[in-house]
Amino acid sequence: MTLVLQILILAAGFVLLVKGSDFFVIGASGIAKEFGIPELVIGLTIVAMGTSAPEAAVSIAGVLRGSADISVGNILGSNIMNILVILGLSCAILPVAVSKSTIRYEIPFTVFVTVVLLLMGLDGNIGRIDGIILWVFFILYFAYLFYMVKKNPEEYQEEEIKELSVFRTVLLTVAGLVMVVFGSRFAVDSASEIARFFGMSERFIGLTIVALGTSLPELFTSVQAARHGSTDIAIGNIVGSNIFNILFVLGTSSIILSIPFAQAFVFDSFVALGACVLLFVCALPKRAIGRISGILMLLSYAAYFAFIAWQ
DSSP states (O other), X not given: OOHHHHHHHHHHHHHHHHHHXXXXXXXXXXXXXXXXXXXXXXXXXXXXXXXXHHHHHHHHHHHHTTOHHHHHHHHHHHHHHIIIIIIHHHHHHSOEEOOHHIIIIIHHHHHHHHHHHHHHHTTSEEOHHHHHHHHHHHHHHHXXXXXXXXXXXXXXXXXOOOOOOHHHHHHHHHHHHHHHHHHHHHHHHHHHHHHHHHTOOXXXXXXXXXXXXXXXXXXXXXXXXXXXXXXXXXHHHHHHHHHHIIIIIIHHHHHHSOXXXXXXXXXXXXXXXXXXXXXXXXXXXXXXXXXXXXXXXXXXXXXXXXHHHTO
C-alpha cells in the first residue's frame, strides 16, 4: 500500500477518533441525563473522559494488535506534548492563571503518578497488578474531584447538557463508539506501516505523530480557552488529561493485557516527569504561567523532539 494512502488513512483515523469521542460524549451524556444522573456526575465522568477517549482507543488497540510501543509511546508522548506544546502554546498566547488547589494537589499528583509509571516500567513490563494499582489511584483521584466540586461548586461550572431525543442520544453514542473503534484501528495500523516505510521505530511514531493526533481535543480546548481568557480551563484540561492518560488509559490497557515497556521509554518517562516538574516550577512563584515560561516549554519540546529524531 502506498505511503500517501497510509497517510490518508492515518488522517482519517484521527478525524474518526476526535469526532467519534465528541459524538460519544454528547450521546452518553444525554442518556445519563435521561436516567436522572446529575450533570455534575456526568461532567466528572463521561465528559471528563471524553478528551482522553482517543488516547484510550489507540492504546488499547495498540496492545491488542501487538503494537505495544505505539500504545506506550502514545501515552507518554501525549503527556509530554500536553504540557510542553499545548500548554506552552496556550501560555505564549496569554498568561495562564493557576488555582491554589491545582498547585497544591493536582500538579503534585501528576508528578506522583508519572513517578509511579516510571517505577512500574523499570522491569520492562506493566502487568495486570500494575493496572489494578493504577485504577486504585484513579478511583482515589475521582473521589478527590467529587470532594473539590462539592466544596467549591462555583469553580467547577459544567456546561449545560443539550436536550436531545432518546433516539438521537442512542444514535450518537453508538456512532461515536463505532468511529472511535475504527479510528483507533486505522491510526495504529497506518502508523505502524509508516514507521516501517521510513525505517522509524513504532516508539518514535507513537511519541510524536500518534501522540499529536490523539491530543487534538486537548489542543483545541486549551488554545480556545486561552484565547477567550478562560485560562483556568486550559490548565485544568491539561493536568486532568495527563492524570487520566496514566491512571485510566494505561491502567485499563494493562488490565486487558500486560504491556511490554521498552527500555527506551524510561528516558521518555523522565522527560514526562521533567515536564511536570517544569510546570510546577513555572506556576509556583506567581500562581500563573507567563509567556516566557510558555516559550521555554516550547523550546524544551523542540530539544526533546530533535533528540529522539536523531537517536
